[in-house]
Amino acid sequence: MRIVPGILLAVTAVTLSACSGSGGAPSKSTTGTAEVGTTGTAQADTTGTGQASTTGTGQASTMGRTDCAAGYLAQFTTRRKLAQLLTVGITGAADAENVVRTEQIGGIFVGSWTDPALLAEKQIDRVKAAAHTPLMVSIDEEGGRVSRLRSMIGPAPAARVAAQTVSDDEFYKQSLARGGAMKDLGITVDFAPDADVSSQPDDSVIGDRSFSDDPEVVTRYAGAFIRAMHDAGLGAVMKHFPGHGSGSGDSHTGAVRTPPLDQLQGKDLAPFRNLIGSGAGVMVGHLDVPGLTAPNTPASISPQAMALLRQGNGYGAAPFDGPIFTDDLSGMAAITNRMDIEDAVAAALEAGADNALWITSTAVPQVLDHLEQEVRAGRLPMRQVDDSVVRMARFKGIALNC
Numbered sequence: 001m002r003i004v005p006g007i008l009l010a011v012t013a014v015t016l017s018a019c020s021g022s023g024g025a026p027s028k029s030t031t032g033t034a035e036v037g038t039t040g041t042a043q044a045d046t047t048g049t050g051q052a053s054t055t056g057t058g059q060a061s062t063m064g065r066t067d068c069a070a071g072y073l074a075q076f077t078t079r080r081k082l083a084q085l086l087t088v089g090i091t092g093a094a095d096a097e098n099v100v101r102t103e104q105i106g107g108i109f110v111g112s113w114t115d116p117a118l119l120a121e122k123q124i125d126r127v128k129a130a131a132h133t134p135l136m137v138s139i140d141e142e143g144g145r146v147s148r149l150r151s152m153i154g155p156a157p158a159a160r161v162a163a164q165t166v167s168d169d170e171f172y173k174q175s176l177a178r179g180g181a182m183k184d185l186g187i188t189v190d191f192a193p194d195a196d197v198s199s200q201p202d203d204s205v206i207g208d209r210s211f212s213d214d215p216e217v218v219t220r221y222a223g224a225f226i227r228a229m230h231d232a233g234l235g236a237v238m239k240h241f242p243g244h245g246s247g248s249g250d251s252h253t254g255a256v257r258t259p260p261l262d263q264l265q266g267k268d269l270a271p272f273r274n275l276i277g278s279g280a281g282v283m284v285g286h287l288d289v290p291g292l293t294a295p296n297t298p299a300s301i302s303p304q305a306m307a308l309l310r311q312g313n314g315y316g317a318a319p320f321d322g323p324i325f326t327d328d329l330s331g332m333a334a335i336t337n338r339m340d341i342e343d344a345v346a347a348a349l350e351a352g353a354d355n356a357l358w359i360t361s362t363a364v365p366q367v368l369d370h371l372e373q374e375v376r377a378g379r380l381p382m383r384q385v386d387d388s389v390v391r392m393a394r395f396k397g398i399a400l401n402c
Contacts, residue, residue, distance in 0.1 A: 068400065068401055069386075069390045069393070069400045069401070071401060072390070072393060072398070072400050072401075073386055073389060073390070075132075075133075076389070078372060078375055078382070078385075079103075079368055079372055080104050081385050081386070081389050082368055082371045082372065082375070082385065083103050083104050083105045083106060083364075083368060084104075084105070084106035084133065084388075084389050084392055084393075085106060085349060085354060085355050085356060085385070085388050085389065085392065086105045086106060086107070086345070086355070086356055086364065086367065086368075087105070087106065087107030087108065087109055087136060087138055087325075087355055087356070087357045087358075088105060088107075088108060088109060088357075088358055088359070088360065088361045088364060089108070089109040089110075089111045089113070089114070089358065089359035089360055089361070090108045090109070090110070090114060090118075090361055091113060091114060091115060091361075092114060092115030092117065092118055092123075093115070093117070093118050093123035093124070093126065093127060095361055096108050096118065096124075096127040096361075097126060097127045097130050098361070099361040099364055100127055100130045100131050100135060101130040103364050103365065103368060104131065104132055104133065105364060106133070106135070106136055106355070106392055107135065107136030107137070107138055107189070107355070108127070108135065108136070108137055108138070109138050109139070109140075109357065109359065110137065110138065110139045110148060110187070111139075111140070111148065111359060112148055114148075116151065116152070119149075119152065119185040119186055119187070120152060120185075122186065124137060124185075124186035125186065128186070133393075133398070134396050134397075134398060135188075136188055136189050136235075136392075136395075136396055137186055137187050137188045137189070138187070138188070138189040138190070138191055138237075139182070139187050139189075139190055139191065140190075140191045140192070141178070141182060141187075141190050141191075141192060142158075142159060142192045142193065142194055142209055143155075143156030143157055143158055143159060143162065143192075144156070144157060144158025144159065144160075144161065144208055144209065145158065145208070145209075146192075146209060149181075149182065149185070152181075152185060153178060153181040153182065153185070156174070156178060158202070158208035158209065159193065159194055159208065159209055159210060159211045159221065160202065160207070160208040160209075160210060160211060160212065161208065162174075162211070162221065163211040163212050163217055163221050168220045168221050168223075168224045169224070171221055171224050171225070172224040172225075172227060172228050173228075175224065175225050175228035175229070176228040176231055176232055178228075178232075179228050179229045179231070179232025179233070179234050180232045180233075182232070182234060183232055183233050183234055187234065188234060188235060188396070189234060189235040189236075189237065189281075189395075190229055190234055190235070190236055190237070191237045191239065191283060191325070192225065192229075192236065192237070192238075192239075193211075193221070193222040193225040193226065193236065193238055193239075194206070194209045194210055194211075194222075194238075194239055194240070195218060195222045195238040195239060195240075195241075195271040195272060195275065196209070196210045196218075196239070196240060196243055196244045196245035196268070196271075197210060197212070197213060197214070197215050197218050197243065197245045197246070197267050197268050197270070197271065198210035198213060198244075198245030198246070199213035199245075200245065204250075205244070205249075205250040205251070205252070206244050206245050206247075210245055213245075215266075215267055215268075215270035215271055215274075216270075218270075218271045219270065219271045219274040219275060222238060222271055222275060223274070223275055223278060226238065226275065226278045226279065226280045227278075230279055235280075235281065235395055235396075236278075236279075236280040236281070237280060237281040237282065237283050237323075237325055238271070238272065238275060238278075238280045238281075238282055238283070239282070239283035239285065239327070240283055240284070240285030240287065240327060241272055241282050241283065241284045241285065241299070241305070241309055242258070242261070242264055242268060242269055242272065242284075242285075242287065242289060242292070242299060242305065242308065242309075242315070243258065243264050243267075243268025243269055243272070243285075243287075244256065244258070244285050244287060245267075245268055246258055246259050246263075246264070246267070246268055247285075247287055251285060251286040251287070251298075251327065251332050251333070251334035251335075252331070252332050252333065252334075253333050254333050254334060254337065255286075255288055255298070255333075255334050255337070256285070256286060256287050256288065256298075256334055257287075257288045257289075257290070258287050258288065258289050258290075259290075260289070260290040260291040261289055261290065261291035261292040261314075262291060264289070264315075265315060265316070269315045269317075272309075272315075272317065273315055273316055273317040276312065276317045276318055276320050277318055279322070280322070281322050281323040281324070281325055281395060282309060282320065282322065282323075282324055282325065283324075283325040283326070283327055283357075284299050284300045284305060284306070284309065284324060284325070284326060284327065284353065285298070285299055285300060285327050286298040286299070286300045286327055286332055286334035286335055287299045287300075287334075289305065292304050292305055292308060292314075293305055296338065298334055298335065298338075300326045300327055300329070300335065300348055300351075300353070301326075301335070301344065301347040301348050301351050301353075302351055303350075303351045303352055305351070306324060306351050306352030306353060307352065309324060310324070310352060321391070322391065322395065323354040323355055323388075323391045323392055323395045324352065324353045324354045324355070325353065325354070325355045325357055326348045326353050326355070326356050326357050327357065328357055328358055328359055329341060329344040329345060329348065329356055329357060329358040330344070330358035330359055330360060330363070331358070331359045341358055341363045341366075341367060342363070342366055342367050342370040343370075344356075344358075345358070345367050345370070345371065346370055346371060346374050346379075346380065349371070349380055349384075349385075349388070350374065350379055350380050352384075353388075354387075354388040354391045354392055355388070355392060
């Protein structure tokens with residue numbers, strides 16, 4: 001899968017996703033103020049090491065929201081809560097309907113291998129009808145070479161080409177039209193934009209998927225894309241935190257090592273810092289980051305990477321209380337060379353991700369069996385599971401009594 005890993009709005013003060021009780025399109029958002037807890041303030045790193053703190057802020061508001069969502073949470077068994085934190089690739093309508101009906105997973109992913117009739121012939125409607133809780137229907141639609149819908153809604157230029165040829169305002173208008181077309185097909189979330197800062201050749205793993213090697217340009221165009229998706233009624237997910245653009249290697253084929261965390265601060269992390277209050281979710285990449293992640297533990301399964309994003313104080317950002325997605329956990333060698341899918345999903349959620357993404361539905365029962373064992377053993381606390389279920393609900397635009 002071309003780098004993947006919500007429906008709108010992560011949980012921010014402007015209700016990054018704001019909602020209708022039907023779980024439909026979130027309300028439009030034009031502000032970018034991140035919601036923080038009563039003790040949570042954005043603090044610059046003062047240690048001089050760039051190392052993310054593993055204790056800290058941003059928890060009070062989440063705990064309060066989970067408490068006031070008790071009625072919503074009460075409808076789920078433990079297994080169904082865990083299922084809400086999974087997004088899996090499907091081959092077509094029958095596959096999707098089966099995994100949704102039997103396990104009530106929270107999301108499906110439409111990939112290049114998915115039967116186009118799922119969307120083109122509105123088969124997605126019966127899949128959504130099988131879900132007891134509004135279903136997230138996600139896709140990887142960046143434009144350029146990462147496009148699943150060009151045959152249905154037409155082509156779009158790669159991010160780099162767009163930034164070089166049209167203004168950010170015109171890019172917003174173009175993206176808004178595409179977002180509307182995606183919504184009409186039944187898509188609710190686009191795993192885009194790519195917020196990586198890169199000067200790599202066009203055809204490299206990031207390459208022309210990056211808007212620019214200038215963080216300010218990336219911020220403007222990625223921000224325009226996020227606004228367009230939200231205004232079209234879709235969720236957006238920016239990627240690949242903490243920045244793939246300067247990494248060596250391709251996580252599809254093996255491990256990727258970035259420069260040390262302190263060297264990412266002024267460039268790679270800047271768009272995420274600037275857009276953390278935009279209402280977009282964040283996808284964490286399979287990236288080994290010296291000074292942040294432990295050896296042989298990529299960011300997508302690293303508690304330190306999740307804490308850096310969640311707390312914000314290790315890179316000068318506001319705390320983030322929106323949904324954290326993983327990149328694909330089953331089709332990328334940066335993970336599969338290290339562990340199987342059951343262990344990878346457990347590691348990601350235990351590290352602090354809210355949603356684990358992978359590209360087939362076949363392992364869902366085994367993954368859920370394993371996650372239930374992790375909960376019973378105390379390795380995945382129920383409070384953490386509940387917090388993630390609430391974040392995903394808000395991202396889907398589900399109205400909670402909070």
